[in-house]
Amino acid sequence: MKRLKIPILLLAALLCLTACGRRDRPGDITEPSINVTFAAPTETTEEPTEEPTEPETTTEETSALTYGSVVVGKSANGYAIEERDGCTYVDGILIANKTYSLPQDYGPGELTDECYEAFQKMESDAAAEGLDLYIGSGFRSYWTQDSLYNRYCAQDGQAAADTYSARPGHSEHQTGLALDLNDISDSFGETAEGKWVAAHCFEYGFIIRYPADKVAVTGYMYEPWHIRYLGVETATKVYNSGLCLEEYLGIDSAYRD
Numbered sequence: 001m002k003r004l005k006i007p008i009l010l011l012a013a014l015l016c017l018t019a020c021g022r023r024d025r026p027g028d029i030t031e032p033s034i035n036v037t038f039a040a041p042t043e044t045t046e047e048p049t050e051e052p053t054e055p056e057t058t059t060e061e062t063s064a065l066t067y068g069s070v071v072v073g074k075s076a077n078g079y080a081i082e083e084r085d086g087c088t089y090v091d092g093i094l095i096a097n098k099t100y101s102l103p104q105d106y107g108p109g110e111l112t113d114e115c116y117e118a119f120q121k122m123e124s125d126a127a128a129e130g131l132d133l134y135i136g137s138g139f140r141s142y143w144t145q146d147s148l149y150n151r152y153c154a155q156d157g158q159a160a161a162d163t164y165s166a167r168p169g170h171s172e173h174q175t176g177l178a179l180d181l182n183d184i185s186d187s188f189g190e191t192a193e194g195k196w197v198a199a200h201c202f203e204y205g206f207i208i209r210y211p212a213d214k215v216a217v218t219g220y221m222y223e224p225w226h227i228r229y230l231g232v233e234t235a236t237k238v239y240n241s242g243l244c245l246e247e248y249l250g251i252d253s254a255y256r257d
């Protein structure tokens with residue numbers, strides 16, 4: 001019996017290490033992880049979607065795609081705008097900008113696995129070229145953003161703060177799909193790392209979310225360090241279009257008040 005004890009203890013220690021390992025990921029670890037379940041809608045009414053492309057929508061597989069979400073309209077470019085648990089998806093892409101906000105309790109608690117794994121791959125390929133990429137800021141909860149935004153407002157006034165900091169609920173960092181690279185500095189775009197990221201991040205599924213020539217559309221100043229995960233296919237399409245995400249999808253970004 002005594003011989004068995006050590007391997008069991010070792011296994012328990014290893015399991016703990018594995019379970020705790022994710023805490024090393026940059027993000028808002030002071031906030032409890034919130035599990036958001038999209039698959040458990042309370043409404044059971046079958047709302048007909050405005051997309052007539054699939055006439056046979058009675059199979060379980062097809063209806064599962066939009067189950068629990070309501071199509072509330074179409075973007076200027078014809079993409080479906082869906083609402084699911086208080087979040088807005090355009091063509092299936094979760095949107096957090098000045099027009100579309102997230103509920104207070106929304107958040108994966110850290111970067112999503114997909115986003116983090118994509119960053120790791122990018123970071124390792126960049127390192128092979130002698131470049132150093134790291135996460136300066138990852139997931140941020142509603143309340144972290146709330147205190148950050150209020151601090152900027154006190155410091156620079158609300159009008160100025162709105163050009164570089166999102167109001168709580170409107171930050172892309174709350175999605176767990178956006179991150180700030182390295183030091184948050186205007187000069188990042190001019191560094192070897194910044195130039196490499198601008199040219200290659202789409203290959204890993206990211207876009208530079210707030211480009212220099214799209215300030216009037218995104219509503220935010222140029223942020224060469226802020227990247228948004230969309231998956232390789234969509235990120236490549238957005239990159240090749242030369243458009244920012246709002247233009248690509250046909251949506252706007254402006255506070256209502």
Ligand SMILES: [Zn+2]
Binds near residue numbers: 173178179
């Ligand atoms: Zn950012």
